[in-house]
Amino acid sequence: MPTEAAPLRQLDPHTVDELTHTARKILTHFGSSAARPELLRRVAESATRLGEAIRHHCRPVDTDDGLFVLRGLPVDDDGNGPTPAGWATAGDSAAEWDVILLLLATAMGHPIAWEGQQEGRFVHNIVPAPGHEEEQTGASSTVLLSPHTEDAFHPGRAHLLLLACMRNHDAVATTAASVRKVRLDADDVALLSRPVLPILPDDAYAEARSFAGEPPRVSVLWQTESGPTLRYDPAYTPLDRAPADYRAAYDRLTAELERVSVAVVLEPGDVLVVDNDQVVHGRVPFEPRYDGTDRWLKRASVRVPGRRSRPLSEADEHGYGQAALVAHP
Numbered sequence: 058m059p060t061e062a063a064p065l066r067q068l069d070p071h072t073v074d075e076l077t078h079t080a081r082k083i084l085t086h087f088g089s090s091a092a093r094p095e096l097l098r099r100v101a102e103s104a105t106r107l108g109e110a111i112r113h114h115c116r117p118v119d120t121d122d123g124l125f126v127l128r129g130l131p132v133d134d135d136g137n138g139p140t141p142a143g144w145a146t147a148g149d150s151a152a153e154w155d156v157i158l159l160l161l162a163t164a165m166g167h168p169i170a171w172e173g174q175q176e177g178r179f180v181h182n183i184v185p186a187p188g189h190e191e192e193q194t195g196a197s198s199t200v201l202l203s204p205h206t207e208d209a210f211h212p213g214r215a216h217l218l219l220l221a222c223m224r225n226h227d228a229v230a231t232t233a234a235s236v237r238k239v240r241l242d243a244d245d246v247a248l249l250s251r252p253v254l255p256i257l258p259d260d261a262y263a264e265a266r267s268f269a270g271e272p273p274r275v276s277v278l279w280q281t282e283s284g285p286t287l288r289y290d291p292a293y294t295p296l297d298r299a300p301a302d303y304r305a306a307y308d309r310l311t312a313e314l315e316r317v318s319v320a321v322v323l324e325p326g327d328v329l330v331v332d333n334d335q336v337v338h339g340r341v342p343f344e345p346r347y348d349g350t351d352r353w354l355k356r357a358s359v360r361v362p363g364r365r366s367r368p369l370s371e372a373d374e375h376g377y378g379q380a381a382l383v384a385h386p
């Protein structure tokens with residue numbers, strides 16, 4: 058898989074100062090990055106005052122890569138302390154970055170959280186966790202995290218995913234594959250645009266996995282005015298229930314996504330912004346260190362108001378009883 062330069066949006070020093078000072082002020086005022094309604098309100102107010110440069114850097118993805126990297130923000134490696142041993146104990150580790158991500162997310166749309174994931178936090182900590190090495194979740198390490206749409210099981214899933222790198226000593230790559238680079242014949246596209254199979258909730262959602270309702274069947278591909286979009290998570294798609302021709306088309310999509318996949322090695326301070334309708338992302342396997350110096354990302358999810366990138370029928374889905382919490386809608 059080629060390590061390709063992702064489109065880079067380099068922040069200038071003035072913009073970096075503006076963002077970090079704003080975040081520091083908010084954090085000092087609230088004492089914690091835990092996203093209480095008052096903090097989210099303050100973030101929303103502050104975001105409207107951010108300068109034109111930030112707004113420009115936070116514009117939608119504008120290439121078929123379906124992603125970009127914001128670079129230039131500082132990470133205080135010593136000040137951040139050890140990499141948390143799991144999201145549950147992360148607390149206010151690198152809390153200033155939680156606020157920076159919320160500001161960036163707010164400049165792009167509405168940050169969202171899930172009641173059922175990481176205790177409803179708006180910014181998740183992605184770290185390898187003992188006992189979870191082989192899962193298909195962000196807490197895994199020794200297995201390939203296969204390409205997926207984030208929260209593919211849910212109609213309220215993010216339009217944009219922000220992954221900020223705090224630490225990545227072993228240069229472990231995030232993978233990304235854009236549906237806009239995939240070549241499929243018209244029959245495959247037609248087949249995969251039909252709602253044939255459901256996408257079940259992933260292991261990060263304990264409650265949703267025991268939801269009693271009938272799983273809705275969903276389209277994997279969807280055509281929009283600006284090009285195709287996708288909703289894809291093979292690890293949670295019961296492919297054995299589909300007819301052979303559908304499975305074959307799905308396999309060809311998988312092979313194409315593999316062909317166009319790129320490896321993005323995030324450096325501390327990088328914020329990878331992925332369009333969750335155009336790009337599936339994953340991560341290569343790695344050996345966890347479990348010594349406080351492990352790879353450490355922070356993740357925020359964004360809904361973009363008014364975006365029309367998905368089938369209207371998604372509005373009827375139950376979302377397995379999971380509610381997305383939307384900040385300042």
Ligand SMILES: O=C(O)CCC(=O)C(=O)O
Nearest residue numbers: 183195230231339340356
């Ligand atoms: O660890 C990564 O690079 C990506 C993990 C992931 O899939 C996620 O955080 O949603």
Ligand SMILES: [Fe+2]
Nearest residue numbers: 205206207338
């Ligand atoms: Fe993910």
